[in-house]
Amino acid sequence: MGNLLEHMGVERDRVHFSWISSAEATKFVDVVKEISEKVRALGPNKKFVKDYN
Amino acid sequence: MDTCIQKIRELAADLLERGEVEKVIGFAQGTIPMATSPISVGTKQGVDNLVFNSTCGLNLANFASRQKGKIAIIAKGCDCRNIVTHIVENQLQRDQVYIIGVPCNGMVNKFKIAALFEDEITGFAEDGDTLTVSSSSQTKTLKKQEYLRENCLLCTHKNPVLYDVLAGDLVKEQVLENAFPDVDKIEAMDVDGRWQYFKRLTQNCIRCYACRNACPICYCPTCFVDEAGPQWVGKGQNKTDVDTFHFLRAFHCAGRCTDCGACVEACPMGINVRDFTRKLNKDALELFGWEAGLDISKRPPLDAYSPQDPDDFIK
Ligand code: SF4
Numbered sequence: 001m002g003n004l005l006e007h008m009g010v011e012r013d014r015v016h017f018s019w020i021s022s023a024e025a026t027k028f029v030d031v032v033k034e035i036s037e038k039v040r041a042l043g044p045n046k047k048f049v050k051d052y053n
Numbered sequence: 054m055d056t057c058i059q060k061i062r063e064l065a066a067d068l069l070e071r072g073e074v075e076k077v078i079g080f081a082q083g084t085i086p087m088a089t090s091p092i093s094v095g096t097k098q099g100v101d102n103l104v105f106n107s108t109c110g111l112n113l114a115n116f117a118s119r120q121k122g123k124i125a126i127i128a129k130g131c132d133c134r135n136i137v138t139h140i141v142e143n144q145l146q147r148d149q150v151y152i153i154g155v156p157c158n159g160m161v162n163k164f165k166i167a168a169l170f171e172d173e174i175t176g177f178a179e180d181g182d183t184l185t186v187s188s189s190s191q192t193k194t195l196k197k198q199e200y201l202r203e204n205c206l207l208c209t210h211k212n213p214v215l216y217d218v219l220a221g222d223l224v225k226e227q228v229l230e231n232a233f234p235d236v237d238k239i240e241a242m243d244v245d246g247r248w249q250y251f252k253r254l255t256q257n258c259i260r261c262y263a264c265r266n267a268c269p270i271c272y273c274p275t276c277f278v279d280e281a282g283p284q285w286v287g288k289g290q291n292k293t294d295v296d297t298f299h300f301l302r303a304f305h306c307a308g309r310c311t312d313c314g315a316c317v318e319a320c321p322m323g324i325n326v327r328d329f330t331r332k333l334n335k336d337a338l339e340l341f342g343w344e345a346g347l348d349i350s351k352r353p354p355l356d357a358y359s360p361q362d363p364d365d366f367i368k
């Protein structure tokens with residue numbers, strides 16, 4: 001799925017996949033931190049946004 | 054008359070007469086030149102309506118399942134692969150369908166031929182590799198090989214993979230150095246270039262859903278685009294909604310698409326709908342060594358788990 005999104009022009013770091021058990025609190029925190037950093041680096045998403053006006 | 058058509062008619066007449074099948078699904082001449090339409094023949098007299106030529110670009114596997122009684126179906130290489138997919142996905146039992154396989158020499162790109170003429174095409178005839186196409190102002194003789202559809206040029210399974218009888222001699226399969234030149238071209242672009250490419254690709258889409266309806270693997274009783282509660286995607290011409298339709302439909306085809314080209318064949322706007330699924334086909338081959346619809350005894354990659362499955366995308 002990530003491959004096709006990237007192929008269609010959605011940045012690789014915009015979408016993340018992870019498998020975290022409810023017992024893995026530290027993994028959750030680590031993953032969220034990493035995702036936040038990567039997405040912040042990309043800046044706001046301008047693609048695939050629906051304009052309701 | 055073409056020996057292949059002759060053979061198809063003989064086989065169909067025989068099957069109907071013996072009562073082995075209730076009906077035969079095949080192609081009939083369309084109402085305009087360079088067009089054929091699917092037809093269901095239930096009587097021996099009706100078999101004279103059956104034709105086969107290089108304008109039979111739709112995929113008849115679409116009509117294989119949800120039929121009452123046993124049917125016979127005329128199937129090119131790609132139609133056969135979609136019948137296999139239907140069997141693998143439990144839409145059809147092998148003994149419910151009698152497959153009349155037709156080794157295929159490729160179907161023509163009608164948009165490309167129409168573009169050669171300024172006026173309407175009024176005649177289309179073919180003899181082996183030579184096409185004779187005419188309009189009211191001119192007649193052109195074309196080489197079929199130069200006007201094949203893009204998916205047929207890249208097809209490596211022209212011969213039916215599963216059949217009960219053949220209506221012609223097997224043809225030579227081509228071996229390609231690179232099976233995905235079109236995908237490579239898009240992959241070579243940068244991320245914004247690719248976004249722009251797909252944006253332009255779907256800009257003329259009128260959401261008629263002809264591509265989905267022509268697709269043999271799009272058989273959901275209610276497609277996600279038609280659902281109203283919940284409504285997954287807006288119904289209008291909003292660009293993001295149009296893209297949502299195309300993106301999601303593509304994902305639904307992952308590991309299932311046989312690149313039969315029926316979506317492109319059906320699109321009235323000349324959109325190369327295959328650009329979406331081609332990438333998935335390339336990934337399926339590279340990551341899982343999988344090509345859809347080749348073997349009724351194999352489970353598709355998204356339906357089976359193996360510890361060897363690639364997992365570098367997940368944290
Ligand atoms: S994709 Fe292959 S089997 Fe299908 S119409 Fe084209 S050449 Fe024939």
Ligand code: SF4
Nearest residue numbers: 258259261262264320
């Ligand atoms: S057939 Fe063409 S115009 Fe119609 S929905 Fe599909 S891509 Fe859009």
